[in-house]
Amino acid sequence: MxxxxxxxTLKPTVNDPQGLTIKGALHTLGFTSVQxxxxxxxxxxxxxxxxTAKAEREVNEMCRKLLANPVIENFRFELQPAQSD
Amino acid sequence: MxxxxxxxTLKPTVNDPQGLTIKGALHTLGFTSVQxxxxxxxxxxxxxxxxTAKAEREVNEMCRKLLANPVIENFRFELQPAQSD
Known part of the structure; x- marks a missing residue:
């Protein structure tokens, strides 16, 4: 397991309206050091x-096929052993 | 800078419909090992x-006031020196 x-994350060149909105809200709240x-x-x-190798291959494929949009997003992941519950 | x-992240006891939907979609795509x-x-x-101390205090406050909903969400953050651009 x-x-x-x-x-x-969005690729650096892609416009990020959500990020801009958060920045605006933080400035309104007085956090003007946010750039x-x-x-x-x-x-x-x-x-x-x-x-591990199989899990890594699977997660990579999940990211490419569903979790991320490779046209506008980058993804990275970490794998660690976990206890089943 | x-x-x-x-x-x-959502607290462990909070229901996560978005996560359930993603899980369902991954299963449909054949990733049945996703639990x-x-x-x-x-x-x-x-x-x-x-x-550093001031930046840490600020980010902590931003999380509590805007970025996370402390009732249902946990947050953690890392700070690292960055170049201004």
Whole structure:
């Protein structure tokens, strides 16, 4: 059993309206030191596999096929052994 | 200048319909080894501060006041020095 932590971010050249809105709200609240905000997604997956290499291949494919949009997003992930529950 | 990486996750006891939907979609695509999915947010902030302690305090307050909903969400963040651009 593995726990995969997947981080999905917009590519640097892609416009990020959500990030801009958050930045505006933070400025309104008085956090004027905030210079840039980029919003992304964080997904935790529990994978029932015994081999690290296979789990890694699977998570990579999940990201490419469903979790991230490779046209506008980058993704990276970490795998760590997890206890089944 | 600091780069803050903020991870926001739903508390373990909170129902996560988005995660369930992703899990269902992954199963449909043939990734049947996926046992659990939790969806969260990942936010990168550039903070124009010179002191680590002050930047840390600010990011913590931003999370509590705007970025996370402390009733149903947990947050954690990492700070690292960043180049201004």
């Amino acid at each position: 593995y726990l995969a932590k997947v981080y999905i 840039d905000v980029r919003a992304g997604k964080y997904i935790e997956l529990k994978i029932n596999e015994t081999e | 600091y780069l803050a990486k903020v991870y926001i 659990d999915v939790r969806a969260g947010k990942y936010i990168e902030l550039k903070i124009n501060e010179t002191e």
